[in-house]
Amino acid sequence: MQFSDQLEKRFAELQTHYPIKRSALVPMLLYAQDEVGHVSDEVVHEIAARLDLTDLEVRNVVSYYSMLHTKPIGKYNIQVCTNISCMLRGAEKVFDHIRQRLGIGHKQDTPDGLFHLEEVECIGACCWAPAMQVNYTYHENLTTEKVDEVLESLRKKETQ
Amino acid sequence: MADLVSHPDEVRVVSKRFGEGATDIDRYLALDGYKATQKALTMGADAIINEVKASNLRGRGGAGFPAGMKWSFVPKQSPKPKYVLCNGDESEPGTCKDRLIFEHDPHSVIEGVIIAGIAVDSHQGYIYLRGEYRYLIEIMEKAVADAYARGFLGKNIFGSGYDFECAVQTGAGAYEVGEESALMESLEGKRGIPRIRPPFPAVVGLYGGPTVINNAETLANVPHIILGGGEWYASLGTPKNGGTRLFCLSGSVNKPGVYELPMGYNLRKMIEVAGGIWNGRKLKAVQPGGSSVPVLTADETDIPMDFDALMKAGSMLGSGAVVIIDDSTCMVKYALRVMKFYQHESCGWCIPCREGTDWLKKTLIRFHSGGGVRRDIDNIQYLAENMLGRTFCPFGDAAAMPTISLVKKFRQEFEDHLEGKPCPYEDHGKIEHLPVLTAWDHRTADPWAQAH
Ligand SMILES: Cc1cc2nc3c(=O)[nH]c(=O)nc-3n(C[C@H](O)[C@H](O)[C@H](O)COP(=O)(O)O)c2cc1C
Numbered sequence: 001m002q003f004s005d006q007l008e009k010r011f012a013e014l015q016t017h018y019p020i021k022r023s024a025l026v027p028m029l030l031y032a033q034d035e036v037g038h039v040s041d042e043v044v045h046e047i048a049a050r051l052d053l054t055d056l057e058v059r060n061v062v063s064y065y066s067m068l069h070t071k072p073i074g075k076y077n078i079q080v081c082t083n084i085s086c087m088l089r090g091a092e093k094v095f096d097h098i099r100q101r102l103g104i105g106h107k108q109d110t111p112d113g114l115f116h117l118e119e120v121e122c123i124g125a126c127c128w129a130p131a132m133q134v135n136y137t138y139h140e141n142l143t144t145e146k147v148d149e150v151l152e153s154l155r156k157k158e159t160q
Numbered sequence: 161m162a163d164l165v166s167h168p169d170e171v172r173v174v175s176k177r178f179g180e181g182a183t184d185i186d187r188y189l190a191l192d193g194y195k196a197t198q199k200a201l202t203m204g205a206d207a208i209i210n211e212v213k214a215s216n217l218r219g220r221g222g223a224g225f226p227a228g229m230k231w232s233f234v235p236k237q238s239p240k241p242k243y244v245l246c247n248g249d250e251s252e253p254g255t256c257k258d259r260l261i262f263e264h265d266p267h268s269v270i271e272g273v274i275i276a277g278i279a280v281d282s283h284q285g286y287i288y289l290r291g292e293y294r295y296l297i298e299i300m301e302k303a304v305a306d307a308y309a310r311g312f313l314g315k316n317i318f319g320s321g322y323d324f325e326c327a328v329q330t331g332a333g334a335y336e337v338g339e340e341s342a343l344m345e346s347l348e349g350k351r352g353i354p355r356i357r358p359p360f361p362a363v364v365g366l367y368g369g370p371t372v373i374n375n376a377e378t379l380a381n382v383p384h385i386i387l388g389g390g391e392w393y394a395s396l397g398t399p400k401n402g403g404t405r406l407f408c409l410s411g412s413v414n415k416p417g418v419y420e421l422p423m424g425y426n427l428r429k430m431i432e433v434a435g436g437i438w439n440g441r442k443l444k445a446v447q448p449g450g451s452s453v454p455v456l457t458a459d460e461t462d463i464p465m466d467f468d469a470l471m472k473a474g475s476m477l478g479s480g481a482v483v484i485i486d487d488s489t490c491m492v493k494y495a496l497r498v499m500k501f502y503q504h505e506s507c508g509w510c511i512p513c514r515e516g517t518d519w520l521k522k523t524l525i526r527f528h529s530g531g532g533v534r535r536d537i538d539n540i541q542y543l544a545e546n547m548l549g550r551t552f553c554p555f556g557d558a559a560a561m562p563t564i565s566l567v568k569k570f571r572q573e574f575e576d577h578l579e580g581k582p583c584p585y586e587d588h589g590k591i592e593h594l595p596v597l598t599a600w601d602h603r604t605a606d607p608w609a610q611a612h
């Protein structure tokens with residue numbers, strides 16, 4: 001399996017960090033997912049081979065970490081925090097609003113493959129609540145209007 | 161990028177360089193950067209540990225263990241390499257302070273790691289950040305690369321003859337990985353499952369070597385202690401609780417934010433620092449140390465915020481997250497949201513934690529929807545109490561403690577939901593009403609009934 005040169009460089013660099021190869025596993029999985037879109041069987045197999053692990057050992061790790069997914073998901077992963085600090089400031093309203101706007105629920109994708117929606121646990125934005133991450137980008141102090149702007153700008157980006 | 165706040169009562173130590181452009185290494189150097197590391201290299205291990213002990217610096221990750229004492233537990237001689245780990249997993253609900261340190265003052269963390277390394281004669285550090293903090297991983301990686309380029313990391317740092325390597329590691333989404341032994345498992349490329357202790361990490365940690373693990377804020381304080389002196393740092397706080405703390409004031413307030421206040425600052429005043437309760441409402445409760453600590457009622461909030469005072473009040477200072485709750489909040493729902501989190505995050509290794517959180521969540525869902533019976537209230541209490549102290553790591557306690565306190569202190573609110581009564585706080589019709597279970601359903605659905 002082929003990864004980009006940039007990712008190969010990153011993987012090579014990772015191996016200089018530790019006394020054992022396996023320590024690179026979690027970062028490799030996440031970085032590979034960022035490139036491929038999900039942790040496919042191929043990715044599992046390739047990383048297992050590189051780290052002298054069995055596919056099963058790798059799968060065992062994949063299933064533990066909530067950011068890793070084994071199936072393709074929408075291009076923009078909308079992750080809305082509804083944990084306590086966000087809940088106290090209206091996160092549920094925000095989540096419901098997005099649900100209605102996109103017509104999808106928790107862990108579902110829009111039919112055009114553009115959006116994936118997830119209700120997530122605390123993302124470390126409690127003092128700027130309610131908050132969400134779209135892929136890795138934070139959007140904070142959310143209101144329903146602000147959410148609409150974000151969704152609109154992502155849609156626009158796609159049609160351009 | 162998270163907004164910064166300020167207040168006249170703040171005492172800025174760790175947040176001193178916030179907003180000052182200190183991610184740039186030259187700017188950092190102009191702001192006294194790397195002076196502490198150079199000083200530490202001339203001090204030697206014992207003097208560093210004594211200075212940190214004198215500072216009364218206690219762990220900012222949650223448990224408040226004295227940092228200097230932790231370092232002194234690392235054996236001087238070790239056949240295996242020793243390690244320093246910076247815990248930047250920051251996932252305790254309500255907590256968002258390490259994020260600001262990484263974002264605004266990444267080199268202070270690197271300095272803290274190096275100095276801890278010198279103190280225990282370690283030559284390798286790792287800075288572990290939660291996977292969601294991707295932009296911070298980039299900031300930290302650049303900071304580490306810049307430090308290498310200047311000779312502040314690597315072989316013969318500052319021409320001292322001391323070698324120190326440091327790398328940044330990303331997680332991939334898991335609260336439990338913030339637990340020290342689970343973090344080591346994760347760094348070894350495994351599922352984040354806790355290890356049995358003893359042996360403690362100071363003796364057998366990462367790759368089986370003696371390991372110091374500290375929270376990012378704990379480590380970021382160290383350079384300031386080395387430069388300003390332990391005594392000065394201790395004097396900022398209360399007895400046995402040195403220095404300041406980044407308090408994450410969140411929830412039902414007008415000006416939520418991360419404020420650096422002296423240890424022992426009064427909780428009521430703290431709520432005022434955050435602009436007071438919002439929307440003209442009244443204070444109902446506070447979770448003073450993140451979602452895993454017992455709640456305080458409004459009447460209990462006239463207390464100094466340090467580890468010992470909160471312990472005395474039956475709660476904990478925890479991770480520095482102060483979640484402020486107004487009187488429009490349903491505490492049953494609050495308890496449910498907290499338990500949903502623990503159920504989701506339990507790593508599943510210990511049965512009391514895995515099963516306990518699941519049953520508690522189910523019971524609370526039913527309860528909040530009006531499908532609870534009186535006995536459920538005691539059942540919640542009973543289940544939670546039976547998790548206490550029965551798990552490999554403190555996760556079980558973290559899930560149980562807030563729950564027990566919520567039932568104890570807000571029992572009336574639980575009673576207000578009994579047997580089909582609609583939640584007094586919810587927009588009616590919004591929640592799905594679950595049926596009140598019959599005695600027979602209860603027997604099959606209820607572990608308490610089966611045990612009796
Ligand atoms: C379930 C659980 C989650 C934890 N999460 C974190 C965390 O995200 N960050 C952190 O610094 N400490 C966390 N801790 C505490 C660590 O186990 C450890 O005590 C801490 O990193 C030690 O550093 P300190 O002494 O500087 O506080 C957690 C503990 C438990 C039981």
Ligand code: FES
Nearest residue numbers: 081086122125126
């Ligand atoms: S509770 Fe939502 S970001 Fe922390």
